[in-house]
Amino acid sequence: MKIAMRIHAICFILGIILSVTSLKAEEERLWQLHAVDIQAPYAPAPMANGCIGILPQKEPFAVEHVMLNHVFDAASPHVVSRVMRGINPFCLSMKIDNKKVDTSNISGWQQTIDMRRAVHRTGFHALEKADVSYELCALRNLPYAGLIRVTIQACKDMLLEVRSEMGIPDDYSQSSIRYREMEADGNRMYMLESDATSRFGYRRVASTSSFLFNGEQIKPMYDEATRELFFSIQLKKGETFCFSLVGSVCSSRDFFDPYNEAERQVIYAVHEGEEALMQAHYRLWDELWQGDIRIEGDDDAQRIVRFALFNLYSSCRGGSRLSIPPMGLSLQGYNGHIFWDTELWMYPPMLLLNQDIARSMLDYRFDRLPAARKKALAYGYRGAMFPWESDDSGEEATPTHALTGPFEHHITADIGIACWNYYCVTRDVRWLQREGYPLLKEIADFWTSRVTRNQDGSYSIHNVTGADEYANGVTDNAFTNGAASLALKYACQAAEICGEKVPEIWREIGENIRVLQFENGVTREHSTYKGEMIKQADANLLAYPLGLITDEYRQRQDLEYYAERIDQKDGPAMSYSVYCVQYARMGEADKAYEMFRRCYEPNLRKPFGVISETPTSNNPYFMTGAGGLLQAVLNGFCGLQITDEGIVQLPSALPSHWKRVTVTGVGSDKKTYVRER
Template sequence: MTRYLFVLLCQVLTATASMAQATHTDWQISTQSYADPYHGVTLANGGIGILPWREPFSIRHVMLNHVFDAHAEHGISRVLPGLNPFVLNVSLDGRNVSDTPLSEWIQELDMRHALLRTTFVADSKARISYDIRALRNMPYAGVIHVNIEAIDDLFLSVDNTTVTPNEYEPAKSSALELTVNDTQIRYRRSWATARHRGANVSASAVLLFDPEQMVDQNCSDERNRISISLKKGEHFTFDLIAAICSDRDFIDPWNESDREVIYAVKEGMDRLISRHNALWEELWQGDIEIEGDDEAQQAVRLALYHLYSFARADSRLSIPPYGLSSQGYSGHIFWDTELWMYPPMLFLNQGIAESMINYRIDRLPGARHKALAYGYRGVMFPWESDDAGEEACPTWALTGPFEHHITADIGIAAWNYYCMTRDLNWLRKEGWSLLREVADFWTSRVERNKDNTYSIRNVVCADEYAEGVDDNAFTNGAVMKALQAAVKAARLCGEKAPGIWTEIAEKIRIPHFEDGTTREYEGYDGRLIKQADANLLAYPLGIVTNKEDIRRDLEYYEPRIDAGPAMSYSILALQHARLGDGEKAYELFIKCYQPNRVPPFGITAEYAGSTNCYFATGAGGMLQAVINGFCGLDISDKGITQNPSALPKHWKRVTVKGVGPDRKSYTRTH
């Protein structure tokens, strides 16, 4: 353990030194460090995710939302990267700028407007600047805006091509040309089929430039090339607009990707960017302001930026643990959604929250079928859900067949959506059927004991080191809350809840040690745990409410948490803030993200010292620590409440803005 702590400290110090070269403001993060370690920051719009890198015009990949293929023949599903039509090879006097000496290199993430700007001087010949956006107003499209200033006379050439990832059969490409209202549009379309399950993906891209300039264009099946001679001091500006569409979202993705770039050309860059900015301003109505700690402010806003980037209202889709940044966890949907990422969205953006819960409602048939397959009634949600809503967990992992608390987690999330919105129509049309079938599952899953209590045996805990155990505290507590929610929903919908729901909720076992400490499961002996489990009974479940009981559970489990994912510390921080200990809460709060940051932008990985970014689950935990911990907000049957809580001494004020349907602001000061 001592060696681990030393290595972790070295990793944190190295990362901190690298990020010290970055400049942070409330809304911008910039870096001038071109050296390792480096990890790019994702630009996403809820439909696609674009991952730029440090090299000039480098785009590592484009991720698609909920478009899946098998990872191998007869393998489990894995989210697909898209064809990448954002490839730009820019050459000065015949030499690619990536191969030239670079100076004055700067990258800046503008979170308010969701763009990444890169500037540099290439070979002392040209000053180049380019902005990358995943257009919020066009969820399958992105744009790169490029400005080049000639420092000396030069010949500029630009090639746009498309890269096809290994997950596809060889791609085909075609050069296309049309004239719309006297506007000539030359563009390329590339298309390919995923290797194992046959998903079809099409990408179209167009280069836009001022037709009044003497630009030579040669658009072929292989590339779209433009070139121009520039005199010293002259500027040349162009835009690359590209769209990636799949047959998951469109019957005809081939022509749709064309339509989208044609639309963008005729709409014009000014209107596209203006609408993109307006939609991001609308998102930022839900925001968090921390006075007195610029570093925490930047970290929290970066977390919000990512969750907003990875989701959309009205999409009826959810957020995987790595969002749209990578293929991490195969892009599947876990409990990470309902327990970690969904609660901040429920407070700050009910449209996104509704999409996340509707994702589960749309997949009730798959959950019914899983329950049937395993001998239960109602719905049994998969531990890892792909777009079909069936179990997509690797067969070597016992979490798939045995980590059942996810079904209760989803029921609680549905009830909380009603509590936040008071949308009785939604509850009757959408929420009630889910809650009813969740309750039916648990009545078939529990076992009655001789003393008329109820147990749930042979589960994997939220602490996934514990497999095949009985009466896991979190699982049983979540079942209690889900059943209580189903009873209340039945009453509101004019339905009669079976009496067994209340009986199980009142008599389900929650293990304890002799001193009253919550016992993680029957027979738990104090061994190391992967992540918070029993502590979740205080928050978010609200079952353990006595302050001394909460404090005793915190003191017992904090030293037993292994170097697992970051969320545990956010939950512990939240509870200490509610207990009135702002300094202890802050100590744990920074542990939930600082050791996990990766230079130069400070994006977070799942584990300290790793580079598996961006871990959206950890972002959700961090945001809950501020919203529900330091600011004290909570959701109850009566709506939003604000509980007593404490700030660290150096924080002057926390304000959570745009909360709930009425967009209220809540503040906590000393």
């Protein structure tokens, strides 16, 4: 009897262990994205750390380019600025028995993006002689550096040769590559180095790379003819060999002496060692993932939503005083400039889940307040007038052929709303006094000089481009007017908290800006709008995120009227996310889920689920779409809302097959919110 009871107890314990192990494996699976067919369509996914972005490709060891955050040069003579690609120190190639490893001689290829650890893994069988795997990451702990870790298991006796070179894109006019061997505190180091001047001379960029051998005594050589650093080693069948390549990229934007800093960062990495570097990288990503979204009942949605969050986390970092361009750190799309995409789409999820990153995005605007003042003065207005497209200078960087630069003024109100919401979440009165209110005051002064008073005492805003950029030079654009009225209201509230006198004109204008309607009560996008195709949601933004239309009947009218007027071919990804939020809050789960799917499915690109800007484009990750997708879940299905009293959870409905949404790490006190069916 006792033996039987013991066997039963042991079986019971083993069952628990197996169950827990199975649950952990299932949970781990939801953190990973896979590719298994090298011949299939392939949209690359960037690996970034807020300062550099590395774009891996499917070919063995291929890295398309390295993007630099907010490092600009002119795109061409007398043309606006364009963000630069960096010198690429991650150019690896491999030979086995003197034959180069490439797509023609590998099998069993697969790639995995591990979102939890922020690494991009590739594995394959090469030349029927070796199993090769490597993982690439943009180090979170060294924001100007990245690491590639390689493991080779020999299936036969073989000669392995590995080469590293510097990739210098055509963003540069002058460049040099050199080899340096040096000793630091008894450690012999062998480094490949490069520096270059941008094509039009705005910036200098430097890069350094070095192999790491985990204590093995291997001396790399320098090939003068090809300007490559290389090593070779004989491997026996069954032997496993590991090495890493660490590379850094620094610019004169961030360092007075980028050449020596790039070298210094690699020396630091060599002394730290691969394991310490990776453990610090994992630790910082664990901290980021305190703010997470968990969806039970829909594994596909879980991965897509988490990938959106992963990409936003990758694109910025607290303390950098930088923001996020529409394409993040994946490529040069939109010249790497900062738009309303930041404040209206990407910033709200960051404000809920990571206030350090949100603060950085606001710091970016505050630092460029003097330039915004100059722009207002240049156009005959008071206060601060922020550019539609901002580069590092904070001046207008929109190409001159685009009317959005001179006329898309709602960006100034969008920044004011973001500023107030930061205070609502953090309740940081000192920040409001020192930075928030001064910024809001300048924005309010701009709008008082921008509006026109009508005979009936109402106010209009003439000659603008609204969120719907297909309509230029219109009067009383719904979103522009609504955003301006809120910016004025928040400036009044901030003044009262800071003990400042509130100009009466702010209140008068804010309460009397026109929002037009058709005869049937549908919000009219602008004074001459007659139902034509629109680029993206505009009038619908008055219900969410602005919260100016609260009546459900009016919201539903606006939703039904405008949803099918959006450009289905070239409209950007995020419009349907605001529809999802509104339907979810009205309790219409099926309609909300329909809109949720429409805000990303047409834009998904294989194999990892990269979201492109439009249903017909194929750019790498569109960060604006990520922001919209996250708002659909956070503010829609989970019902989170930022109010004057802080974060609250409103009633909302989940899709019928979703069991639960759990959002962790919300707000300054890192609260957890749950929505169940």
